[in-house]
Amino acid sequence: MRICNLRCTLMLAMLAPALVWAVPNPRLTLPEFSALARKATESVTITLDSSLLALAGRFLDANDPQDAAAKEVLKGLQGIYVRSYTFDEDAAYRQADIDAVRNQLSAPGWNRLVETRSRKTHANVDIYILVANNQAIGLALIASEPRQFTIVNIVGAIDLEKLHKLEGQFGIPKLDLDPPKAPAPGERK
Amino acid sequence: MNDADPASLDEQLVRARSGERAALAALIRAHQRSVYSLALRMLGTRDLAEDLTQDVFMQLNSHVKVIESSAHLGFWLRQVTTHRAIDQLRRRSRLEMTSLEDAAPLFSTADGADPLLQRHLRALLSELSPPARAVLLLRYQEDLDPTDIALGSTSPQYARRRARMAGRIDMTEELESRLRAALRPVAPRHDFTEELIARVGADRHSPTEARGSGRRRRRAPAWWLAGLAASLLIVAGIQNHLQQARERAGGLEARRQVIEALRLTSQKLDLAYETIKSQSSSLSDAGIAL
Numbered sequence: 048m049r050i051c052n053l054r055c056t057l058m059l060a061m062l063a064p065a066l067v068w069a070v071p072n073p074r075l076t077l078p079e080f081s082a083l084a085r086k087a088t089e090s091v092t093i094t095l096d097s098s099l100l101a102l103a104g105r106f107l108d109a110n111d112p113q114d115a116a117a118k119e120v121l122k123g124l125q126g127i128y129v130r131s132y133t134f135d136e137d138a139a140y141r142q143a144d145i146d147a148v149r150n151q152l153s154a155p156g157w158n159r160l161v162e163t164r165s166r167k168t169h170a171n172v173d174i175y176i177l178v179a180n181n182q183a184i185g186l187a188l189i190a191s192e193p194r195q196f197t198i199v200n201i202v203g204a205i206d207l208e209k210l211h212k213l214e215g216q217f218g219i220p221k222l223d224l225d226p227p228k229a230p231a232p233g234e235r236k
Numbered sequence: 237m238n239d240a241d242p243a244s245l246d247e248q249l250v251r252a253r254s255g256e257r258a259a260l261a262a263l264i265r266a267h268q269r270s271v272y273s274l275a276l277r278m279l280g281t282r283d284l285a286e287d288l289t290q291d292v293f294m295q296l297n298s299h300v301k302v303i304e305s306s307a308h309l310g311f312w313l314r315q316v317t318t319h320r321a322i323d324q325l326r327r328r329s330r331l332e333m334t335s336l337e338d339a340a341p342l343f344s345t346a347d348g349a350d351p352l353l354q355r356h357l358r359a360l361l362s363e364l365s366p367p368a369r370a371v372l373l374l375r376y377q378e379d380l381d382p383t384d385i386a387l388g389s390t391s392p393q394y395a396r397r398r399a400r401m402a403g404r405i406d407m408t409e410e411l412e413s414r415l416r417a418a419l420r421p422v423a424p425r426h427d428f429t430e431e432l433i434a435r436v437g438a439d440r441h442s443p444t445e446a447r448g449s450g451r452r453r454r455r456a457p458a459w460w461l462a463g464l465a466a467s468l469l470i471v472a473g474i475q476n477h478l479q480q481a482r483e484r485a486g487g488l489e490a491r492r493q494v495i496e497a498l499r500l501t502s503q504k505l506d507l508a509y510e511t512i513k514s515q516s517s518s519l520s521d522a523g524i525a526l
Contacts, residue, residue, distance in 0.1 A: 091500065093493045102483075103490035114491075117498055127497045163511035172508035190504040199501050 073185025093129035123204035245306035278321035
C-alpha cells in the first residue's frame with residue numbers, strides 16, 4: 048500500500064509539468080523587431096497589460112459609440128500586444144521573422160480560425176484562437192503583405208460575439224460568426 | 237509724568253483695577269502725552285511712537301492689577317516705555333539707522349522754543365546711545381533726579397551706570413530750563429488718543445485674546461503655522477494635480493493605444509474578409525469555415 052502511494056506521488060510529480068505545459072501561454076513572445084523598426088516607414092508597437100487596459104477603460108467614454116464598443120471588448124481581456132511595420136519597398140522583411148511567431152501557434156490549444164491567401168494582393172491573414180475549457184483565452188492575428196506585416200496578440204477571455212459587434216465602429220466588416228441555420232423542412236438547399 | 241492730581245489718579249487706578257473702563261481711559265488720557273513723547277524722542281518717528289504707546293498701554297491693561305499707586309504707575313510706564321524703546325532701537329540698529337534729522341517734530345514749540353537749541357538737541361539725541369538717550373529724556377522731559385532714573389534699571393550695574401550718566405549732565409540753569417521747555421511732552425495727533433482708548437478698551441473686553449504686543453508675539457507662531465499649513469496644502473494640491481495629470485495622460489495614451497490596436501485588428505479582419513469574399517462564392521460558406 049505504501050509502495051503504491053509512493054508510485055502515485057511520483058507519477059503525479061512527473062505529470063505536473065506536463066499538465067502545466069498542456070495549457071499554452073496565450074501571450075506570445077513577440078520579437079523586438081528593432082532592425083525592422085529602423086527600416087520601416089511606419090511602425091506601431093503596442094504593449095498593454097491588464098493594468099494599462101484597466102486604466103484605458105476608465106478613459107473610454109461610454110457615450111461615444113466607438114469608445115463604448117471598445118470598452119465592451121476590453122472586459123475580460125488581460126493584454127493586447129501589437130507589432131505592425133510598413134515599408135516603402137517590397138520584401139523589406141524576412142518571412143523567418145514572422146515564422147518565429149507562427150511557430151508558437153503550433154502548440155497544442157491554438158487553433159487556426161481563419162487562413163486567407165490572396166494571389167492578387169499577396170496578402171496573407173491567419174487568425175488563431177486559443178481555447179481552454181470551451182473559452183477563448185487568446186487570439187493571434189498575423190497579417191503579411193509585401194510592404195507590411197502586422198501581428199496582434201490578444202490575451203484574456205475573448206468574446207467573439209463582442210468582437211463581432213465592433214462591426215462598423217472601426218471599419219470591421221460584418222463577419223457571419225453565427226452558426227449556420229438548419230434549413231427549414233421542405234426548404235431547398 | 238503728568239499734571240493731574242495724584243489723589244484723583246489713585247482713585248482712577250482703584251476703579252481701573254476693578255475693571256472700570258472709564259477709569260482706565262482716564263489713566264490713559266493722563267499719561268499718554270508723556271508716554272508718547274518719550275517714545276517719539278527715543279524712536280524718532282510718529283508711527284513707531286504710536287505703536288509703542290499702544291503696546292505700553294495694552295500691557296498696562298493686562299498689568300493694572302499689580303500697579304499699587306499713581307506714583308508706581310508713572311514709574312512703571314516710564315520703565316516699560318524706555319525698556320521697550322531701547323529694545324527696539326537695538327533691534328533696529330542691526331538693520332538700519334534712523335536719522336532724527338528727518339523725524340517728526342520732536343520738541344515742544346510752545347513758548348517760543350529756540351530753533352538753534354532744537355537743532356542741537358536733534359544732533360545730541362541722534363548721537364546718544366539708546367540708554368543715554370533714555371537718561372537724558374528721563375532727566376529733562378520727566379524731570380527725574382539721578383536716583384529715580386537709576387531705580388528704573390533692571391540690574392544694579394545698569395542702575396549705577398544710569399545714575400553716573402544722569403549725574404554727569406552738567407549744564408547751566410538757564411540751559412537746563414530751556415532744555416526742559418524744549419522737552420515738554422508733545423501731544424500726539426488728536427485722533428490717536430481716542431483710538432488708543434478704544435483699542436485698549438476693546439482688548440480689555442476680549443479676555444480670550446492675547447493682550448498688547450504679546451498678542452503679536454503669540455500670534456506670530458500661529459500665522460507662521462497657518463502659512464506653513466497653507467504651503468503644505470498648496471504643495472500637496474500641486475502634487476495631487478500633477479499626479480492626476482500624469483494619470484490622465486497615461487490613461488489617454490492607453491486609450492489611444494487600445495483604439496489603435498482595435499483599428500489595426502479590424503483592418504486586418506477586413507483584409508481577411510475581402511480575401512474570403514473574393515475567393516468564395518458565398519459568405520455563408522465563409523461563415524461555415526469560421
